[in-house]
Amino acid sequence: MHGYRHAQGFTLIEVLVALAIIAVAMAAAVRVAGVMTQSNGLLRDKSMALLAAQSRLAELRLEAQLRSGRKTFDCDQGRLKLRCEQTIERAGPLYQVQVQVLDASREAPPLAHLTTQVRDE
Structure with missing residues (x-):
């Protein structure tokens, strides 16, 4: 009589299931790495x-005479192309100064927004 030998190793189905699980895990890891890289770039830009x-606020504090109004100008930082929007409004003996910085290469929410008050001298 011939006895049945138990085959050792994995079946084809088991190998395919394991490969599918590894593929899903690798896809998730690549996605996470991409999101982290994008977040790092946005943080650098901000x-x-x-x-x-x-x-710009430091420059305005050093100016002898401030004038109310709105001004838009380039304020690049190295290779990063930025556009600054400055608004100055008189508020009694003070000027309220707002500076908003946007990415000049695309339409997007402001990267930075600062407001301060400067005394009229």
Whole structure:
């Protein structure tokens, strides 16, 4: 009589299921890496925009005479193309100054927005 030998190893179905699970896990890992890279780039852009806004407010504090009104100008930071929108309004003995920084290459919400008050001298 011939005895049945038990085959050792994995069946084709088991191997295919394992490969499918690994493929799903790898796709999720690649997606997470992509999202993290995009978030890192946005954080860098926001930091540079905040630096541009702070620089503009420092310049305005040093100016002898402020004038009410709105002004739009380029405020690039290195290779990052930015557009600054400055609004100055008189509020009694103070000027309220707002600086908003936008990405000049596309329509998007502001990357930075700062408001301060400067005393009229």
